[in-house]
Amino acid sequence: MLQFSFWDILSNLLIATQWTIVLSLIAFVCGGIVGLALLFMRTSRIPALEWFTKVYIEFFQGTPLLMQLFLFFFGIALFGVEVSPWTAATLALTFWTSAFLTEIWRGCVESIPKGQWEASSSLALSYIEQMRYVILPQASRIAVAPTVGFSVQVIKGTALASIIGFVELTKAGTMLNNATFRPFLVYSLVALIYFCLCFPLSWWAKKIEGRLNVAR
Amino acid sequence: MSYKLQFAELLPYWNVLLQGLIFTIVLTVVSTVAGIAVGTAGASARTFGPVWLGRVVAVYVELIRNTPFIVQLFFIFFGLPALGLKLSETTAAFLAMVINLGAYSTEIIRAGIEAVPKGHIEAGLSLAMTKWEVLRRIVLNQAFRKIYPALSSQIIIVMLGSAVVSQISAEDLTYAANFVASRNFRNFEVYLLAALAYLVLAMLTRSLLRALGRVIFKAR
Numbered sequence: 001m002l003q004f005s006f007w008d009i010l011s012n013l014l015i016a017t018q019w020t021i022v023l024s025l026i027a028f029v030c031g032g033i034v035g036l037a038l039l040f041m042r043t044s045r046i047p048a049l050e051w052f053t054k055v056y057i058e059f060f061q062g063t064p065l066l067m068q069l070f071l072f073f074f075g076i077a078l079f080g081v082e083v084s085p086w087t088a089a090t091l092a093l094t095f096w097t098s099a100f101l102t103e104i105w106r107g108c109v110e111s112i113p114k115g116q117w118e119a120s121s122s123l124a125l126s127y128i129e130q131m132r133y134v135i136l137p138q139a140s141r142i143a144v145a146p147t148v149g150f151s152v153q154v155i156k157g158t159a160l161a162s163i164i165g166f167v168e169l170t171k172a173g174t175m176l177n178n179a180t181f182r183p184f185l186v187y188s189l190v191a192l193i194y195f196c197l198c199f200p201l202s203w204w205a206k207k208i209e210g211r212l213n214v215a216r
Numbered sequence: 217m218s219y220k221l222q223f224a225e226l227l228p229y230w231n232v233l234l235q236g237l238i239f240t241i242v243l244t245v246v247s248t249v250a251g252i253a254v255g256t257a258g259a260s261a262r263t264f265g266p267v268w269l270g271r272v273v274a275v276y277v278e279l280i281r282n283t284p285f286i287v288q289l290f291f292i293f294f295g296l297p298a299l300g301l302k303l304s305e306t307t308a309a310f311l312a313m314v315i316n317l318g319a320y321s322t323e324i325i326r327a328g329i330e331a332v333p334k335g336h337i338e339a340g341l342s343l344a345m346t347k348w349e350v351l352r353r354i355v356l357n358q359a360f361r362k363i364y365p366a367l368s369s370q371i372i373i374v375m376l377g378s379a380v381v382s383q384i385s386a387e388d389l390t391y392a393a394n395f396v397a398s399r400n401f402r403n404f405e406v407y408l409l410a411a412l413a414y415l416v417l418a419m420l421t422r423s424l425l426r427a428l429g430r431v432i433f434k435a436r
Contacts, residue, residue, distance in 0.1 A: 062372075062418040064379035066390060067411040074403035078219045152282065159284035163383060170286060183294035191283045191291060198282035 004180045010189060016172030017193055023158045023168060026090055028151055031097025038102040043109055044127065053102065060099030066160050068092045073164045089161035097154055104146045108139040145212060149205035152198045159194070169193060223405050229396045233406075236392025237413055243388060244375040244421075247313035251374070252367070254314060255321025259359075260351060262322065263329050273322060280319030286380045288312050293384040309378075309386035317374045324366050328359030361433050368425040372418050379414070389413060 038056065041049040060068065073088035112135050120134040162171035173190035177183045226233070258277070262270045280288065292315075293308040303311065332355050340350040360367075382391035393410040397403045 058419075059415065062376075062415040063411040064376040064390070064414055066379040066382075067407055067414060070393075070407040071404065071411060074407060078404055080218070156284040159286045160380065162286070163380075170284065170290075173287070173290070177294060182298070183290075184296075184298035187287060187291040187295040191279075191287050194283045194287060195279065199278060202278070202282055 004176070006185075009176055009180065009182075009186060012176060013169060013172055013186075013189055013193060016167060016169045017197070019166075019168040020155065020158050020170075020197070023089060023093065023161060023166070024151070024155045027093035027097050027158065028154050030090070030094040031101055031154070034094060034098035035101030035105065038098055039105045039109065040128075040131065042102055042106050043131075057099045057103055060096050061103070065092070065096050065157055066163060068096055069160060069164050085161065085164045085166040088164055089158070089166045093154070093157060093161070096157065097150075100150055100153070101147065104150060105139065105143055108143040108146075109135055111142060112138050142212065145205050145209040148201055148208065152201050152205070155197055155201075156194070221405055222402060223409070225400050225402050226396065226406055226409060229392075229399070229406075232392045232396060233389070233409070233413075236387060236389040237417075239387055240375070240378060240389040241417070243309060243313060243378055243381070243386075244371070246310060247317055247374065247378075248371050250314040251317025252321050252325075254318030255325050256356065258318060258322035259325035259329055260356075262326055264347075264351070277319045277322050280316055281323065285312070285316055285377050286383060288316060289380060289384060305381075305384045305386045308384060309381035309388070312381070313374065313378060316377070317370070320370050320374070321367060324363050324370060325356075325359055327366075328361075328363035329355055331362055332358045364429050364433065368422065368429070371425065372421055375421060376414060376418060 038053050042053040042057075044050065069088060069092045072092040073083055073085070076083045076088065076091075116134055116138070117130065120130045125133065158168055159170040161168055162174065165171070167175070169190055173186050177186045180186065258273045262273045265273075289308065289312045292312050293303065293305065296303065336354050336358070337350055340354045341347075345353070378388060379390040381388050382394060385391060389410055393406045396406045400406075
């Protein structure tokens with residue numbers, strides 16, 4: 001019978017951690033891109049676009065991420081397309097991330113004084129130019145801390161991808177537990193690895209936030 | 217799309233889904249009340265308690281905030297029995313929820329406590345109020361007023377996060393949806409219905425908490 005030593009368990013978990021990191025990065029980057037597009041729509045003052053983003057955000061913030069994963073996993077399959085857990089997880093996490101990032105960034109954009117909008121529009125800048133050259137450079141400074149803070153939520157969110165069968169850290173933990181029957185050890189290690197991934201980010205976010213408060 | 221959605225096939229299972237919904241609501245309400253109690257105690261201990269206790273609370277908060285809820289749940293449900301502490305799936309679900317919300321609300325309430333001006337505490341003490349009276353009537357009273365919105369959104373986040381307890385077969389709404397899907401294979405329909413139920417629940421909770429806040433924190 002195959003025996004698992006402590007190092008076997010740890011090394012297997014670390015291999016799976018790579019997938020947690022890859023999935024987190026993809027979700028965060030793609031979510032950021034979609035989120036930026038949504039941000040432009042949300043602040044465009046075109047009623048139809050604003051209404052769409054409102055409904056979008058309401059849905060992705062108001063339903064469990066787990067449900068979104070299920071809906072993507074089983075929903076795309078209805079079109080007769082084979083869906084891998086990998087595709088479903090990437091899509092669901094991307095849309096979920098984008099909804100939260102849009103709301104975070106909208107708050108930052110709205111905290112820019114109205115005079116900046118008025119001044120830039122009186123200089124005949126178009127909406128896109130206003131955002132690009134005046135508003136976003138200022139808003140992005142405030143946005144760094146909450147965005148880094150949210151990246152922790154993304155890493156923790158990827159743990160749910162294990163439920164639809166994506167093998168990342170949590171799923172590897174479950175599989176190793178089934179093989180070794182040492183749940184206490186396995187889940188302690190899993191929690192510890194997540195902590196090592198997330199804590200530096202939390203700490204960094206707090207530090208940036210503190211620095212921003214001093215500047216004012 | 218050649219597939220036609222068939223919501224009618226969910227009808228025979230309405231009571232299963234309703235029971236799941238009720239379990240989710242009860243789980244949320246109980247863990248909200250208990251979690252805020254834990255959070256209040258934790259935040260008070262961290263700001264006014266001895267240094268060692270503050271450190272213990274800080275470690276608890278950071279450990280919970282930087283690990284996924286599902287791992288906490290698995291640790292409690294699968295890991296603790298190895299130490300001799302066996303819990304039913306319902307107990308484990310409640311416990312995990314309370315521990316999770318407790319950590320987040322500790323951090324939120326602590327922010328509120330720290331925003332209370334020192335002069336208010338000194339004024340209270342100089343009026344011969346006891347420490348407990350100052351804590352309750354001056355510090356926590358003002359702190360909760362300030363952090364109520366943040367706490368409300370955390371409650372909703374935890375309510376949505378509770379979908380995960382289905383994974384240790386605690387019989388919540390998601391568990392009921394999984395059960396129905398395994399019976400009639402209408403996966404998409406049942407998950408869409410459950411997702412909408414969660415959405416309505418989240419919106420109702422938000423307006424309920426807002427109304428409650430207006431009653432509790434009436435402008436004086």
